[in-house]
Amino acid sequence: MTQDRPTPSAPAAPELTIVESRVYRGGNVWSYSPAVHLVVDLGILEEYPTDLLDGFTDRLLELLPGITSHTCSRGVKGGFVERLREGTWLGHVTEHVALQLQQEAGHDQRRGKTRGVKGQPGRYNVIYGYTDEGVGVAAGKLAVRLVNHLVQAEDGFDFAAELDTFLRRAERTAFGPSTTAILEEAVSRDIPFIRLNTGSLVQLGQGVHAQRIRATMTSKTGALAVDIAGDKDLTTKLLGSAGLPVPKQETVRGPNDAVAAANRVGYPVVVKPLDGNHGRGVCLDLQSDDEVREAFAIAREESRRGNVIVESFITGKDYRCLIVGGRMQAIAERVPAHVIGDGEHTVAELVDITNADPRRGVGHEKVLTRIKVDDAAVALVREQGSGMDDVPPQGTMVKLALTGNMSTGGISVDRTFDAHPDNVEIAEEAARMVGLDVAGIDFICPDIASPVRETGGAICEVNAAPGFRMHTHPTIGEPQFIAKPVVDLLFPPGTTARVPIVAVTGTNGKTTTSRMIAHIMKGVGRKVGMTSTDGIVVDERLVFKADASGPKSARMVLQNPRVDFAVMEVARGGILREGLGYDRNDVAVVTNIAPDHLGLRGIDTVEQLADVKAVIVEAVPRTGHAVLNADDPLVRRMRRRCSGSIVWFTMSPPGSAVRELVDDHCRRGGSAVVLEPSDKGDMIVIRQGRRAMQLAWTHLLPSTFGGTAMFNVANAMAAAGAAFAVGTGLHEIRQGLRTFSTSYYLSPGRMNQVNVNNVDVIVDYCHNAPGMKVLGDFVERYAAAKAGAVDHGRVSRLGVIATAGDRRDEDMRELGAIAAQHFDVLVVREDERLRGRRRGETAAIVAEGAKAAMAEGARARVVEVDTDELSAVRHVMARANPGDIVVVCVDQHGVVMNELETMTKQAQPGTHTADSVADPDLDPTTLSAEAQVSGEERTDQDLAEQSDEQTASAQATGSQVQSARP
Known part of the structure; x- marks a missing residue:
């Protein structure tokens, strides 16, 4: 990170502040891995790189000497110190301090970057990795305080005390040694994990393959076995009945x-x-x-x-035998907490020296536990003829506990390969008798190398969820890699721990494409978990109703034990807020990139928006696929970010530049989904290398409305490409697309078609200008196809439109202008959530764009504002005549569909005649040629009065729900 050398205009002051903080829990725009993102403001310190701050570097290295090992951009140890000496900015320093603080807590984190915020001098994006998100955020906050303190000493700031508090917090939230050992083994096998609570409850694997652990207790550990092990009397009786040595x-x-x-x-x-x-x-x-x-x-x-x-009381040494899956995996000799006299220090001083070992901590947080001096310890020392203030002779062992438990400060000696086979057999039989998959068998005997039946000794205890640290980190001897058999028990070699994940993003069409993919995979017997803007669907059941296109929803799907295939709709907001909710996706589908959500969260251009959505492409592994829209230049560029294979889909005709690119890709062995025109219609074709496989005629797919909804043709091609990429057969893909319709049950809120009193009503979620353009093109084609079916040969088009309040004013106006090109009557409503706008403000801006387009000759003749969604629907239905097309762009699609169903139930067949035309202005039998071109000007009061009358008329007329097929 370099920039021009500043000229200080004022004395340095501790003005470094955190403006914003965010935690990414998966791949994100900054990193492939989870990261903490701080936006910091340097204030006057923007003018002070480190070489202009006297003594700053030396004081920093004195407090955190571990920073000397940071390589930074130099690639060698000490590289960051060189940067400090040469002069680097304090945002960059904050990144390295946050990383080093986590290193002090035992979290091996080395990834980080610092970049200036575009257009905001003095502000920086500080990004660094984390192991525990709470510790990561706390590290960033303490790093900022420390940097400010080094600039100008803060009264009452004691870094040593603050660091100790930070480390204690890290200990409280960290996994214990046993859980850590299992997770490290899982990660080495590419088994993902999700922490389910603040303790040691962890899910390994995803969906139907998931297993859970709590410390060393697993999903396969029987509750009855745990109860038996917890009842020492019952355990002893069971073991004794099997002829095993017990006291x-x-x-x-x-x-x-x-x-x-x-x-x-x-x-x-x-x-x-x-x-x-x-x-x-x-x-x-x-x-x-x-x-x-x-x-x-x-x-x-x-x-x-x-x-x-x-x-x-059985005399002898204390041994812990670890049994996993019925087989002995490790044996440790446990030595009670003690100190060894040196002839110089008292017993109390020797305890303090022993506890100063960095391997010792509180409880189970570290590989050894600090020795606790309590009344029992003092009494035991006294029994040995000493006091806590006495100096024991050199080499004299003074016990501070009778039991060899690690939790009381004991140490361990590895004896795995010293055990006699008879003793191993006894321990394995004990675990089988109790029924534990992971068991700790406690032996008391003179020597584990000799058979206990001959030398004397017994099993004094059987433990469920035994600790691993005495085996993984013995005080004396070689560590044993005992996590391997535990993970083998949960995931036998050759089994998978992951479910296939298909991630879908884009500006428009991602929800429908996700639903199509899920429908195809349901047809081949998969239990599909899907996230979308409508909620979480598991095996075609809505289990959570909300906007579920973010990372939290993704994790909910991957935690569901029924899911064996996941389809994730990934929205821009979720990526920017928390990143992806998983580490990688097998298939990434990008439908298109168009101007939407610009001006939010620092995304001001479509190129920046494309960078955000490309995150799912970057999350594709080498064995995966990216299904990309070759017709979109911004999507085409994403191919360079994909580690896996590319599957193109394109509607460009043969001979075009885009088609040439796709054809060349296929000639080199690649795959694509293309549209082949013919005199019979357009055929969707899957190409793989030189093979060309016909899939379906577009006009025969219900979702395309006879081939007129070209955007759904593109969505179907994207879905076909994704299904083909995960190995689905051609017949299954074809069957899935042929049976997927835009009915409310399969695709709620997306191109749902209802017939109300011979008025064709289409309910859709369209909410931005690019979506309105393709929806308008569909209306043109659909109206033209329908015009021949009515006597007067003309079909009027009425629309209810809206957009979200957090869009830019120019985007709102553009939406209204495009809609005015395709509809005769527009009713502008507003969403229930205003997103920072005043009631009526958003609708007014959209209407302004529509009226401006009308002044330039657009099709629309009437533009009205009715901010309430249901009122707007009733209003537009009152204006519609038989044979007309009404398009309702919805916010609450369930409420709107219920209202349309209510109109259907109130219908009286045969009551709608020429005398009860809802809107005379649009009655094709009375509409003059001049009115068709220019429309008529009417006052707001006239429109309001007529609207009331028409609404009442509409509620008295008949309607009928029809199939979604046009």
């Missing part, structure tokens, strides 16, 4: 019962909670009745149900 044991509920049991079992004994874990409440080597009474109170405190076990 003598009794369950008690009172201190006197415990003493009686201890006498029956025989001293020394162990007292522990029936359903405890992590060694809490376990008291060992009890020699007297008084000790048993004291131990009972400690054990009952840790018992959830109040039951306590008294069992015989």
Whole structure:
């Protein structure tokens, strides 16, 4: 990141601020991976690169020495320090500090970039990767504070204390060592994962292939087995009944019962909670009745149900055997928390020295746990003849806990390859008896290398969800890669963890194309999960009703256990807001790029819009495909961003420049979907290399309205290309397109056709100028085809139009102007959500564009404003005559369709005659040639009064719902 050297106009001041922050949870416009995006404003610091800030670099390196390893753009360690010395801007510094703070928390993140905000000097886009999004955002905030502090010291700012708070937060939200080990193994196998809560509940895989883990408990872990393992008394009885070595044991509920049991079992004994874990409440080597009474109170405190076990004390070393899928995978010898005397330091000082080991943390966050000095530890030290302030002789071991649990500060020694085969067999049999897929079998015996049946020893416990860190990070010995058999258990070699994902984007047509693809795949037996602007649909059932074209909706689909094929409608807003909701898509479909949503979120040109939508193309792997519209220049350029194969679709005729490009692509072995004209009509053809496979006549596809809806022809070609790319057969694709209609049940809100009292009503979502242009072209063709079917040979066209309030004024005017070219009467309404506009403002601007076009000779003769959607529908229906075409561009399509259905139910067959014409101005039997050309001027009051009368008339007339096929 370089720019011209500034000339300071004022003293440096800590003015670096975060203007906006965003978290991308998948591929995005800045990165292929999840990232944090900060927009920062440098203020006066824009004039101060780092070489003009005295001592800044040295102070930064003193506080965060790890930055010396950053390569930056130089590609070698120390590259970023060179940039600091030469002079770089503080937005760039913020990026590297945020990355280093995450490194301090153990999150290995190295990806980042900083770019200036176009047209806004002093503002920068700071983008950097993250492992945990909460930690990533916190790192950015602390980085800004630190940079400001280094510019000018902030009163009360203690970086060491702030860093400690930051690290503690990272520890709270981080995965534990066991979960981390499994996830690292999954990622190495290209198995995606989704964190389902703030703890350790994680989904591995997608859809129907998904498996879940919570720490080391898996989807295959039986609840009954976990219950058995949690009941130590029952576990011991089961193992004993199988002839496995177990200690003598009794369950008690009172201190006197415990003493009686201890006498029956025989001293020394162990007292522990029936359903405890992590060694809490376990008291060992009890020699007297008084000790048993004291131990009972400690054990009952840790018992959830109040039951306590008294069992015989088995002498020997503590071993943990890890069994996965019935096979022994690792064995660790657990050594209780202790310190070794050096002849110089007290026991308390030795504990502090031991806890200073960076491998030790709180709880299970790190590979070792800090030793906790409590009353029990002090008493144990005293029993060994020392006090906490005594200096033990060099080499003397002072125990601070009796049990070897890692959670109490113990260490581990790997003994995986030392175990005797008989002991391995005993441990495996114990796991099978309890029924656990992943089990921790605790052995107490003199030496695991000798058979316990001969040397003495027993299984003292069976654990569900055993910790992995003693095996993956042993204090002494070689680490064991035990996550591999766990992942093998969930995803046996050769099985898949992913469902095919088809992502669809574009300015117009993406919803219909998505529905067509889903319909085709449903026909081949797939359980399709689909996101769209209408909601989430799983296996043709609407499970969530909302605008679901963003990343959160994508994750909801991938979490659904029924889904084995995903179709994602991907909108511009979702990409800019959070990125994609997944790491990659097998097929990317881009329908077209046209001016829409410009002026929002920094997207001011169609080229920038194309860059946003190209994200799904960049998310295609080498084995995937991008289905691109060759007729759109901006879409054509996306081929350079695709790592996989290209499938073109084009409606350009043979001999055109675009068709030549596609033909050349096919000659080189590529695939395409083309339109072949003939005297019988247009044929959709799939080409692969030199093969040409006829798919369907366009006029025979219900969604094309007899071939007149050319935009749906293009959508059908895109859907065919996507289905072909995922390996669907030609017959299945053809059948899917032939059975897909624009009925409300298959395609709600997209070209739904209803006949109301012989008025042809088409309900569509069209809301922008490019969409209105293709919709208008359809109206022209459809009206021309229909004109021959009416006696008077003329079909009037009426439209209800609208656009969203967050569009630019010029885009709104253009929508009105284009609509005026194709309709005789326009009624302009507004959406329920005004998106920052005043009521009536958006409609007025659209009407302004339409009237300007009328003044220049456009077709429209009447333009009215009725901001309420239902009122506008009633108004336009009151104006319509039999044989007319009404196009309603909807916001709430369900409400509008219900209103049209209500009109249908109120219909009285045969009551609509020449004497009850709804709109005399449009009655072809009375409309003069002059009026057809210019229309008549009427006052708003006249229109309002007539509208009331016509609405009442329309509600009294008959109507009838017909098939969506024209």
